[in-house]
Amino acid sequence: MPYNPCFQFSHVICRSPSQSICKGLRAKDCGDPNYNAFVQQHEQYVSALRNAGCSVTLLDSLEAYPDSVFIEDAALCLGGTAIVLRPGAPSRFGEAAALQPSLVPLFKHVVNLPGNGYVDGGDILVTNDDVFMGLSARTNQMGVDALTEIVVELGYTPRMINTPESILHFKTDCGLLDSQTIFATTALANTGCFDGYEVIQAPEGEEAAANLIRVNDCVLIAEGFPNTRRLLEERGYTVVPLPVSEAAKVDGGLSCMSLRYS
Numbered sequence: 001m002p003y004n005p006c007f008q009f010s011h012v013i014c015r016s017p018s019q020s021i022c023k024g025l026r027a028k029d030c031g032d033p034n035y036n037a038f039v040q041q042h043e044q045y046v047s048a049l050r051n052a053g054c055s056v057t058l059l060d061s062l063e064a065y066p067d068s069v070f071i072e073d074a075a076l077c078l079g080g081t082a083i084v085l086r087p088g089a090p091s092r093f094g095e096a097a098a099l100q101p102s103l104v105p106l107f108k109h110v111v112n113l114p115g116n117g118y119v120d121g122g123d124i125l126v127t128n129d130d131v132f133m134g135l136s137a138r139t140n141q142m143g144v145d146a147l148t149e150i151v152v153e154l155g156y157t158p159r160m161i162n163t164p165e166s167i168l169h170f171k172t173d174c175g176l177l178d179s180q181t182i183f184a185t186t187a188l189a190n191t192g193c194f195d196g197y198e199v200i201q202a203p204e205g206e207e208a209a210a211n212l213i214r215v216n217d218c219v220l221i222a223e224g225f226p227n228t229r230r231l232l233e234e235r236g237y238t239v240v241p242l243p244v245s246e247a248a249k250v251d252g253g254l255s256c257m258s259l260r261y262s
């Protein structure tokens with residue numbers, strides 16, 4: 001198999017959940033996440049990434065930032081460069097600066113998103129050639145314009161998407177399965193934003209399974225979605241279901257709890 005930087009990773013960075021996770025942002029209140037259960041589920045997530053072949057850097061929790069376990073929103077790893085982003089929710093503004101010192105020893109190049117725009121990593125989907133950037137309540141035009149310059153410099157093609165309003169982050173509703181195949185909700189797929197890619201649509205009623213991650217030979221999906229599991233296994237993918245009920249209470253999923261790179 002040729003090297004596929006979009007899903008072959010040797011390293012990941014995660015951040016331990018903080019006790020303040022019970023104050024995490026959420027669009028709809030379905031109860032606070034339970035800290036101890038979150039820790040257990042996070043440990044299973046980290047183990048799954050190790051089992052998939054990644055070396056894991058586990059950063060200390062940050063009590064001051066309830067949502068900091070969702071480390072993906074604060075940075076983007078692209079072609080060997082770490083781009084420190086600017087998350088768009090006020091309670092998360094400080095997360096990027098808090099993360100930056102941990103990135104410096106791990107990457108040859110660490111750059112800050114220039115300007116004053118906002119980008120959450122959860123709005124960015126990277127394939128071997130393209131970088132999809134979803135405009136959302138967290139990612140604005142100024143942020144996308146600044147990121148576009150970096151993306152082009154690194155040799156990728158930028159693709160800007162208007163994320164439908166009902167979707168928090170672009171990747172809440174999609175995940176990469178391989179260099180040419182994207183798993184997405186019907187709502188997102190119907191926008192036509194994945195033109196040129198094969199799209200596998202999340203089964204009806206299992207839209208919450210769309211935020212999956214492909215890591216080397218494994219596809220990590222949220223547990224409790226049997227039709228998604230069957231669909232992907234029929235396509236030949238090795239599926240690893242993981243419990244993410246506590247992250248889901250604060251709108252988190254699988255992609256947002258790690259930064260993946262080689």
Ligand code: CIR
Pocket residue numbers: 024025026067070072073089092121122123169171172250251252253255256
């Ligand atoms: C937030 O609203 O920012 C967090 N509670 C959840 C962030 C999830 N991030 C992601 O999907 N990339």
